Amino acid sequence: MERNFASFVKKESLHILRDTRTMLVVMLIPIILMILFGFAISTEVNNVNVAVVAPERTDGVHDAVERLAQNGYFTFKGYISQNEIDQCLRSGKANAVVVFAQGYDRRAAQAAAGIETKPIIQLIFDASNVNTAGSASAYMQSVLLGTASQQAMFETRMLFNPQMKSAYNFVPGIMGLIFILVCAMMTSVSIVREKEVGTMEVLLVSPVRPVKIIFAKMIPYFAISCIVLVTILLLARYLLGVPMTGGVCGIFSLSLLYLLLSLSLGLLVSTIATTQVAALLISAMVMMMPILMLSGMLFPIENLPIFFQVVSNIVPARWYIDAVRKMMIQGLPIMAVWKNCVILLGMTAVILAVSLKKFKDKLE
């Protein structure tokens, strides 16, 4: 019977390999998405042009400006006077203006000693892009204050991702999306194709249990997904510079679990759909939309209306993306996300059980 199984897997692989176009799409989509989200679409602090207003150019001011100019994310555009601020921001010559208070050095020293309580630096931002302005201001504060953080009236620190690189955030999201796309959509379409073309009839009238054929179908897709997974991880590490301090092994194991879950979802869709188009639509509408909207990939779950927050609990990608973020960016070990693992494992078991129960070995 093992020989049987091997030839089923071989047949499935031939189907995939001969469909070069689909094959290319599957391999290229992750790379394109990674580059797109990693570079083109970004909300991160990058190339912020900064002008400075300083009544006295003291040592303290020089130090602060020097730190700003040295930083790769800010470009120092020179000193301007108080009444040039508005015009400078409007014309787009600068995206941000730093204003140092009168007697900055003295007051900074007093602030360090706890005597001075009023702000001594004003940051003025062009907030037409709210996201960029918000993250830039936070980052700029930390840069200006530098090592002398005791000077701070308040202290905000961006842990793990101090530059607030958006790529860090998108990589787990892309992973959550891609594997559903490759595994669920493609397996369901390929199973439903057998129904639609009529080969399922011939498969059913044979001594082989169809479930076996279907598991054989999953294996090549699983293999492709593994290649895609490695590609994404390599791109994330070496192209986007995601730290992955939590250990690649943990991310990999969790992703394998998520692959299984996606494959089971594909099987479930194939038991519902009778045409390839229907399978595609179900995969796209019922699975992709929640992943985009409710998984925390694009919008933080905490910002969703309560109703959708509750709904998001049943979106598997939510738990996966959350866990990958923790491991990839915060550098936590897999043990720290055990709760997510258990939830994903449970979901896989339920989906698999339901789809196997729903899978009929008759035509109706």
Add this chain to the structure above:
Amino acid sequence: MAVIEVQNLSKSYGNVKALDGVSFSVERGELFGLIGPDGAGKTTLFRLLTTLINPDSGSATVDGYDIRDEYLAIRSRVGYMPGRFSLYPDLSVEENLQFFAAMFGVTMEESYELIAPIYKQIEPFRKRRAGKLSGGMKQKLALSCALIHNPGVLFLDEPTTGVDAVSRSEFWDMLAGLKEHGITILVSTPYMDEASRCDRIALCCEGRILEIDTPEGIVQGFDRPLYGISAKNMFALLERAREVNGVVDCYPFGEKHHLVVGDGFDEKKFRNALADIEGIEISTVKPTIEDMFIKLMKR
């Protein structure tokens, strides 16, 4: 003992009765034909017997196994070739065969003797993708795949539909060859002219079986005189002939009209009645299965 035993089998889809109380039996080694137009319920019957669907009522056994309760046993014993081409177009001829061999746990070598007469004809194209084969070659490949595990019963649902005349004739020769191996074959076709190649046939229409007999027996059952008539204006001839006394039925049949007549029909009187129609020719013709079919349908 009958290999296929069907008793009062019925199946409905919604309000449509696809199969309405069908009974028949097929003996071992018999080539049994289901003859009837589209919508006669042939495919439904095949799907019932190959255990792909369950009947609403009635029962049937294949090779002694019940189609409802022992369907798994049936599935490993029969070969099935569905109505539409159901192989993998993106796999080559050879790969398709190897896959079906693996599915039934046999090797191509073990079954080579049985499929050789058929497979030899497509073997030169074994590296070609199945989707790129001609209609006739596709049928041969599908038949080879259905035979790969040496099944006792072969179900062929309209195997010659969409195939050229020469390939159709070749295909029936192949079926005759398979009978030598003692394989029971149930085959359906909408082409009446193919019926004579079967041992016995069942004429089906609208979910019922009208008659079961040998092709000769069916033709003998046509007990009225039959004429072939033609004229310059065939349409007028058809219209008018139907109104003549003693004419039971008149219908277009190929280049002529077939005229079924009852007692008291007189050729002279018929000619007189249709004197205004130019160039009438009348000759006696032998009834065919199609004539019988039309007669049974009108009953």
